[in-house]
Amino acid sequence: MSKLDLDPGVVAACRQAATRIAEQVAEQIAGRTTLSVERSVTRLLGVDGANALEVPLPNVLVDHVHERGGLGRGIAYWLGNAMIQTTSSPQQLAEAVSAGELDLLALQEAEEPAIHERVTSECAARLREIAQRFDERRAMRERLGDGAAPLRYVLTATGDVYEDVVHARAVAEGGGDIVAVIRSTAQSLLDYVPYGPTTEGYGGTFATQANFRIMREAMDEWSEQHGRYVRLSSFCSGLCMSEIAAMGAWEGFDNMVNDALYGILYRDINIVRGLIDQRISRMINGYFGVVINTGEDNYLRTADAIEAAPSVTASQFINHQLALDSGVPDSQIGLGDAFEIDVPVKNGLLYEWAQAQLTRELFPDCPVKYMPPTRHMDGNLFRTHAADTLFNLVTIATGQGIQTIGVPTEGIFTPHIHDRVLGLQNVGYVFNAAHDLGEEIEFKRGGIIQTRAQQVLAGAHELLERIAQTGLFGAIEDATFGDVSRKQDEGRGIEGIVSTEPGYFNPFVELMREASYA
């Protein structure tokens, strides 16, 4: 039942507009693949490792085919053919190409149906292998018990994976349900995923498959010892978002931030590149039951939280539809929202409450990820701690799915180990003390909260109708989100977009489209 007295007609109109917008996006990105999508295919096929120059083998392989003008058919075609001609595995093929012993395009070409069949059966086998790991993980999660919503999502960001393990243990002990290792800030612009364990990074730790494995092992060990399952999350973002999804699949990551728009707006990644990568990235996450988180909260860090609220809601509608179109079900779509109204704003708490409740009512089956105040947190850590208390109250009272916990030292440096624990303790007090508050509350008809929510929804509707006219790309160019403008034919990674040729195929897309494993 709606506490906000929302007009169902307006809500339906928003969904219809979002559907039209998503259809346009699908048309605009059709007929193309990207270097990183093709690298994801090799990663899902089990290709791993790096050459002597530390170039990852998925890059070596895909670049090899791209330089020879063959990528328009898809990397799967060439690997399938080579598997027939040489009986080597994809990993062995990658190693041979890297050693300069094999030219995939110089091999005799088998009949197309035979190639399809060979590589598709290989892909299906790898999907089953990964799915089995997720089965085991699901069993472990059920045996040990998953936390109750709102799940407490905590970041670590030391730059050194072994220090991250220490921080992760401390936040698990403090009640954290999901640990996310922030990536080193430069990583989103790298057109490859670094290889091996890393101990140096700034603002975060490099997402590498080895680092994923180290964190996973440490958290599984902690979970077994303490009888409570701790989830892990990373970031499908930047120029390698689909590859990170593939790596996360192999290592059993439970959640993933997955939003191309963040990279497009804030890292100047080309729109088309970002959205192609996102489609495949979300498809992989969706297939294995991974919960994705979108990044609407970020707009409020660069745009005003009161004025920009409708753009957040509009983006949630669009992101929701794009995720559904990639095969991600509602139960895995963690849309983003944030508590970013400046603390001195009169009745700011009521506006936050309205927005948070609005998101819940519009997407009741989605585990919405609610983000803490950051933009106006200025170094007075006691004030930040107080603001976080209000944030925690809104989180529990509106029943958010996932909460990124607020930390007192927000905005000063990457928070220290005890800062995160203090943040978790605050969450613990409030979630407990106001546990069933949401059930007890109704809002005054026509009062500040209802009126605000209805205004934001109306604003979102207007915006969505406009975007349905201009298209999402046009809207981004008009600085609709976060006050940032990006053009369709500019941005990083644009050179990594490849037009597909007749006969292109990506067997994983075919297989994952047919049925969700999860």
Add this chain to the structure above:
Amino acid sequence: MPREVDHRAVRPYADHLGDGLVQMSFTLPVPYSLAARKAALELAAKMGFQEPEVIHYEQLTEGYTYFVMYGRCVQSVDFDALQGEGFDIEYMTEDEIERFAEEHLGRNVVVVGASTGSDTHSVGIDAMLNLKGYHGHHGLEGYRFFKTYNLGSQVPNSVLLAKAIEVGADAILVSQTVTQQNLHVQNLTELVEMVEAEGRRGDMILACGGPRVSNELAKELGYDAGFSKGTEPHHLATFIVRELAARVAATG
């Protein structure tokens, strides 16, 4: 009779004058135990605190203990000696800055800014440069006499400097919001070195800002000024127009 504060020897004030009480918190990489508590007390004593007290301690995870402590600081500083240095600036309002620029400079002030290096946060530079500004004060973009270029975040120092040279900047603004392991110092130093290598140091005002930047640090690194927490755009604008006017006056 209220006691007079002796500005020649000031120390922290908590409950009454001269008590010197300081609150502090930290984590030690030791198991939670009585020995851990003793270690914290001994450490505080070595820091020079008298009567250190652990008022709270707890385990963060195995092998790591968090402490909240108080201690009495017996050191003092001579505040009178510091007051003479005159770093309390009187800021002008937006209108006053416009009038000042018109009168003393009579031309547009060109400013190029960015959040540099690996720092992804543009919040600081946006607050100073973008029209919307900060705390109800317009950013420099909103001033008639300023021409601004905001290059955003994660900008290499070389790109920032190239842009500044291209547009004939009067001032370069560097923001460092969230950094780790003193990376901001390295980053800020690199820019100064590059500007000097290009022989442009005399042509441009260099200013930096961020929660971990201070005026003292900035000057030490070779900047003209540093702006810390609480800076509003008109503070920065005041500094820039005054400094430019002073340079114009000096060169006749």
